[in-house]
Amino acid sequence: MPHVTVVRADNPGPMTLDGTRSYVLRAPGSASCVVVDPGPDDERHLATLAEAGPVELVLVTHRHADHTAGSARLHALTAAPVRAADPAHCHGGEPLRDGETIEAAGVRVDVLATPGHTADSVSFVVAAPGRPGASDPVVLTGDTVLGQGTTVIAEPDGSLRDYLASLDVLERVGEGRTGLPGHGPAIDDLGAAVRTYRAHRLERLEQVRAALAALGRAPGDAGAPDDAADAVVAHVYADVDPSVRRAARQSVVAQLAYLRDEHA
Numbered sequence: 001m002p003h004v005t006v007v008r009a010d011n012p013g014p015m016t017l018d019g020t021r022s023y024v025l026r027a028p029g030s031a032s033c034v035v036v037d038p039g040p041d042d043e044r045h046l047a048t049l050a051e052a053g054p055v056e057l058v059l060v061t062h063r064h065a066d067h068t069a070g071s072a073r074l075h076a077l078t079a080a081p082v083r084a085a086d087p088a089h090c091h092g093g094e095p096l097r098d099g100e101t102i103e104a105a106g107v108r109v110d111v112l113a114t115p116g117h118t119a120d121s122v123s124f125v126v127a128a129p130g131r132p133g134a135s136d137p138v139v140l141t142g143d144t145v146l147g148q149g150t151t152v153i154a155e156p157d158g159s160l161r162d163y164l165a166s167l168d169v170l171e172r173v174g175e176g177r178t179g180l181p182g183h184g185p186a187i188d189d190l191g192a193a194v195r196t197y198r199a200h201r202l203e204r205l206e207q208v209r210a211a212l213a214a215l216g217r218a219p220g221d222a223g224a225p226d227d228a229a230d231a232v233v234a235h236v237y238a239d240v241d242p243s244v245r246r247a248a249r250q251s252v253v254a255q256l257a258y259l260r261d262e263h264a
Helices: 043-051 071-078 160-174 190-214 226-236 242-262
Strands: 003-008 021-026 033-036 055-059 101-104 107-113 122-127 138-142 179-181
Touching (some): 043 071, 055 101, 107 160, 122 160, 138 160
Antiparallel strands (some): 003 021
16 A cells, blocks of 8 residues: 555544544655645644655545644645645645545545535545555545544534445445544454444434434424434433533434434
């Protein structure tokens, strides 16, 4: 695979696990590099990324601050354009487009729109074509598939319907390939991990249906009022750590919206 260096930010927490992973990509023999996800606005972390250069390009998987807060500073340090699907997180670069191919630092990066965690989430299929030692591509998944645990369907624009469709995309491109997530360790077989994710999501959805039935609510009325979400969280996520209860509630809101649309 193309040469990949992981630079983990010192921002551990319930939502970031052991810290956000920034990735430095370059083909064997390439002088320049591509940085994926600058991470938080941490001067030491950003200096490490800049010193890995010269940095030719910076790519962003999605808008959350633990991936993007350092973007402007890294752009200032390196003059490398920052590209993201959301124009608000571009610095000197154009927004990313689904299906486009980028060539930089001797690697080829295919951009895949994988919304669901957020509306602007993208994944990157990275290869070093024609380079000695290059083999199968790797897939950088941002927060769409994590190295451990599950992904929140984040408010305000997360979508379970979009997320399930994105899992289909990643299963196809990730079969037998290494997945490199924004948090947690590398994934040996991304296709297999996606199938586990999908099964978990569908199981949770059935638990939400059952919770609604226990509460005497019809799925078509699942989206309102807000107390429906709180009641379902109490039923379905009673065993989750309080530190991630807010994230669980966001996923429940997305599940309720999915059921509401299903019965519209």
